[in-house]
Amino acid sequence: MPTRDERSGKLRLTVAHALRRRAVGYSIAIAGTAALTAILLPFRPDITPLSKGFGYLILVVLAAWVGGLGPGITASFAGFVTFNFFFLPPYDTFAIGRAEFVVILFVFLGASILISTLLARAVDRAEAAERREAELRALFELTTEQVAQVPGPAAREAALRRVVDLFGFDAGALFVQDARDYVGLHEDVVVGAAAGEIPASWDPRDAGRPPERVPLTVGGRAIGLIVLRGTGPPMSPEDSRVLRTFSDELALVLERDRLLRSATEAELYRRSDDMRRSLLAAVSHDLRTPLATIVTTVTDLLADDSPHDPAYVRDALAGIRSESARLEALITNLLDMSRIEGGLLKAHFELVDLWEVLTAAADRLRRQFPGVRVDIEVAPGAEGVRADPVFLERVVSNLLENAAKSCFAAGGSELAVRVTTEEGTAVVRVVDHGRGVPAAMREQLFHPFYRLEGRGPNLGTGLGLAISKGFLDLMAGDIWVEETPGGGATFAFTLPVDARVRA
Amino acid sequence: MVDDEEHILRAVGRALDARGYQVATAVDGEGALRSFHSVEPDLIVLDLNLPGMDGLEVCRRVRARSNVPILVLSAREDEVDKVAALDLGADDYLTKPFGIDELLARVRALLRRSSGQSMAGRFEADGVRIDLERREVTRNGDRVHLTRTEWALLDAFAEHPGKLLTQRWLLDRVWGSGYDEDVDVLRVFVSQLRKKIEPDPRRPRIVVTDPGVGYRWALRPAAPA
Numbered sequence: 023m024p025t026r027d028e029r030s031g032k033l034r035l036t037v038a039h040a041l042r043r044r045a046v047g048y049s050i051a052i053a054g055t056a057a058l059t060a061i062l063l064p065f066r067p068d069i070t071p072l073s074k075g076f077g078y079l080i081l082v083v084l085a086a087w088v089g090g091l092g093p094g095i096t097a098s099f100a101g102f103v104t105f106n107f108f109f110l111p112p113y114d115t116f117a118i119g120r121a122e123f124v125v126i127l128f129v130f131l132g133a134s135i136l137i138s139t140l141l142a143r144a145v146d147r148a149e150a151a152e153r154r155e156a157e158l159r160a161l162f163e164l165t166t167e168q169v170a171q172v173p174g175p176a177a178r179e180a181a182l183r184r185v186v187d188l189f190g191f192d193a194g195a196l197f198v199q200d201a202r203d204y205v206g207l208h209e210d211v212v213v214g215a216a217a218g219e220i221p222a223s224w225d226p227r228d229a230g231r232p233p234e235r236v237p238l239t240v241g242g243r244a245i246g247l248i249v250l251r252g253t254g255p256p257m258s259p260e261d262s263r264v265l266r267t268f269s270d271e272l273a274l275v276l277e278r279d280r281l282l283r284s285a286t287e288a289e290l291y292r293r294s295d296d297m298r299r300s301l302l303a304a305v306s307h308d309l310r311t312p313l314a315t316i317v318t319t320v321t322d323l324l325a326d327d328s329p330h331d332p333a334y335v336r337d338a339l340a341g342i343r344s345e346s347a348r349l350e351a352l353i354t355n356l357l358d359m360s361r362i363e364g365g366l367l368k369a370h371f372e373l374v375d376l377w378e379v380l381t382a383a384a385d386r387l388r389r390q391f392p393g394v395r396v397d398i399e400v401a402p403g404a405e406g407v408r409a410d411p412v413f414l415e416r417v418v419s420n421l422l423e424n425a426a427k428s429c430f431a432a433g434g435s436e437l438a439v440r441v442t443t444e445e446g447t448a449v450v451r452v453v454d455h456g457r458g459v460p461a462a463m464r465e466q467l468f469h470p471f472y473r474l475e476g477r478g479p480n481l482g483t484g485l486g487l488a489i490s491k492g493f494l495d496l497m498a499g500d501i502w503v504e505e506t507p508g509g510g511a512t513f514a515f516t517l518p519v520d521a522r523v524r525a
Numbered sequence: 526m527v528d529d530e531e532h533i534l535r536a537v538g539r540a541l542d543a544r545g546y547q548v549a550t551a552v553d554g555e556g557a558l559r560s561f562h563s564v565e566p567d568l569i570v571l572d573l574n575l576p577g578m579d580g581l582e583v584c585r586r587v588r589a590r591s592n593v594p595i596l597v598l599s600a601r602e603d604e605v606d607k608v609a610a611l612d613l614g615a616d617d618y619l620t621k622p623f624g625i626d627e628l629l630a631r632v633r634a635l636l637r638r639s640s641g642q643s644m645a646g647r648f649e650a651d652g653v654r655i656d657l658e659r660r661e662v663t664r665n666g667d668r669v670h671l672t673r674t675e676w677a678l679l680d681a682f683a684e685h686p687g688k689l690l691t692q693r694w695l696l697d698r699v700w701g702s703g704y705d706e707d708v709d710v711l712r713v714f715v716s717q718l719r720k721k722i723e724p725d726p727r728r729p730r731i732v733v734t735d736p737g738v739g740y741r742w743a744l745r746p747a748a749p750a
Contacts, residue, residue, distance in 0.1 A: 307600055310600055311600075315532040318624070321624035325540075
């Protein structure tokens with residue numbers, strides 16, 4: 023697995039590499055010829071001219087192999103001239119003594135040029151293959167990365183950073199067509215420069231190298247623009263080709279993201295609209311129901327033909343009182359719910375004794391539901407939790423009340439509360455043996471205004487569990503419902519055990 | 526009295542009981558039907574929003590066996606159900622929350638009608654006299670001519686004094702099936718009829734509109750001559 027630094031700039035390297043090879047080739051051609059001449063010069067009398075010619079031929083092969091056609095030809099002529107000057111008698115002059123030597127000299131030149139050409143072509147082909155491989159690898163890396171990324175600005179930034187690195191630029195910016203008006207481009211992500219530093223448009227009068235501007239199009243429609251800024255040499259045609267291919271790919275990805283986003287937005291809007299409608303219906307029904315009883319009873323008491331005996335009036339007033347209390351509880355719940363959803367509530371954490379909260383809530387429950395029996399067990403080490411005492415009290419009362427109602431509805435009267443610890447977390451379970459909650463509804467149960475279908479009217483406002491969940495969210499707790507072994511529902515919630523107690 | 530809310534059941538039950546009515550209560554549709562068969566009530570006060578079998582179904586099943594007056598209770602959210610219940614043969618409705626006096630007035634009107642006091646075919650109000658048997662309408666002594674459709678409409682109303690008749694029911698009754706949706710036609714004829722029989726057609730008190738639902742004949746039958 024190559025590191026990021028190894029991978030980056032790979033394309034650039036091949037180009038620089040080719041340039042360096044060419045330079046080395048030329049130096050072999052010039053310096054090599056000079057060195058060979060210097061080495062061979064002392065042995066001038068001892069060696070036949072032909073074998074010296076082979077020495078130069080080796081230089082030509084070397085230069086052409088390393089540097090390509092130019093260095094090969096250069097070495098050929100350099101060899102031709104020095105060979106003639108130093109090693110073909112008469113020495114140290116361009117004059118040629120024998121006709122035979124002229125033939126040798128030109129055979130040498132011809133062979134040199136031929137070898138250079140053939141070698142250079144082979145080397146070019148090898149280089150081109152290498153470059154193509156690098157291109158393909160770059161493209162592969164870019165696209166696999168794009169596909170693997172989760173859609174979003176982070177993915178687009180990563181893609182842009184890869185382009186900047188890969189093609190040897192200093193900075194780059196991605197502009198996308200404004201989704202709202204479909205007219206202007208706006209900057210989406212920038213790498214290597216400050217936001218807004220790279221303009222989408224370029225003024226030809228600006229100094230320096232013009233930035234590389236690559237349009238992003240889908241089906242002929244422009245959806246964005248990549249602007250790349252750098253100080254290196256202009257891009258090679260190969261690089262441009264890779265970049266264009268990749269930009270087409272990126273354009274498709276951008277388009278996919280955009281479509282995905284608008285689909286999600288539409289879905290969210292539809293769902294929240296449905297929710298608002300059903301919430302409104304539920305709220306107005308829940309508010310009106312106690313109000314209806316109050317209005318009916320009050321008008322009865324005020325009517326001329328109403329029996330005015332004290333027992334009757336008392337009974338009527340008791341009805342009004344209980345319905346007013348119900349209305350008040352509902353309004354409190356609604357306010358809490360809207361505060362939770364509006365993010366207006368903040369938990370004030372304290373070290374809270376769970377045992378105290380649970381026993382106090384159980385006492386209140388016994389007053390509210392005479393005959394109910396609550397059995398509380400708290401495991402050692404689970405008493406002290408970090409919680410907001412007010413929120414916790416509401417959660418506990420709520421769950422106990424629900425449990426008592428479902429218990430009574432099923433003809434029972436026994437509830438159990440069990441507290442255990444699991445890895446620094448206290449788990450509170452309120453266990454009833456009522457009718458239980460079908461598995462399919464366990465999730466929705468915590469949505470506002472959700473009520474179990476056909477469970478009778480007096481199960482509350484449908485807000486209690488949603489509010490409990492809201493309170494627990496604020497206290498870093500969790501809530502869920504499980505089945506009580508042997509039938510019934512067990513509502514469980516967690517709270518962090520206070521660190522001071524844990525230690 | 527059928528309602529899934531115990532408290533309203535208690536409040537209404539208490540008030541009716543205090544005024545000499547005997548009240549049987551039910552909290553769901555099944556209970557309502559059981560009670561209907563065992564008690565054979567003179568009137569049913571029926572909440573539409575019931576768990577399990579809903580109020581509409583109760584209405585349909587009761588109507589299949591009996592003409593007992595049905596007073597429907599509805600919340601503002603179930604406007605549509607209210608009209609459907611009236612189409613199914615419910616006699617009147619009340620929207621929650623309501624005053625007990627309103628409920629008592631409706632109950633009295635429905636009981637009066639069902640006890641046969643309304644069978645007379647003569648009505649009188651402010652100089653307008655309507656005699657269905659003799660097919661005669663007079664206004665300050667002058668005879669008023671009614672077209673055939675106007676007579677049919679007048680019959681439909683006068684046969685159900687006090688009952689709220691839905692637009693659909695009236696259209697079906699007077700024009701026959703196929704005209705159910707033609708509310709504008711109904712509106713035109715009602716307005717024509719009012720011009721002929723109402724003492725003050727701009728403030729109708731014989732044929733009263735219940736907006737969006739239908740019309741009610743609000744005139745008590747005259748005592749037999």
